[in-house]
Amino acid sequence: MPRKNLKLATVLLSIFKTPPRPGLAEKRPTVAMRATAEAHQVAQSVGISVKGVFGQTWAIASLIGAVGGILLGSLYGVSYLLGEWGLVVITVAIIGGLDSITGAIVAGLLLGILEKGA
Secondary structure, eight states: OOOHHHHHHHHHHHHHSOOOOGGGGGGGGHHHHHHHHHHHHHHHHHHHHHHHHHHHHHHHHHHHHHHHHHHHHHHHHOTTTTTHHHHHHHHHHHOOOOOOOHHEEEEEEHHHHHHHHH
């Protein structure tokens, strides 16, 4: 693995793993996202644009996915075999649960052990 790619991956990971600044949980966009996740109709009744919040959420998720793809491509190279990573990720998400980080970690470890053993 080239050293330049490893440095790029380290920089990008450090940017995305930086904890948010204090008080971010009380900011309007964060409160709007949390309210929309809890109850769409209640959020809409207090003036939150539910469609706007969904758009922001998809944009953030797309950005994180793009950064993940850039990191994966820079570390392992871009080829048609990257589709296999996507299948593994979907399998881990389904087995571990879409709303459980701990479940995803456990499922990822179990799938890794099964792949190495097979």
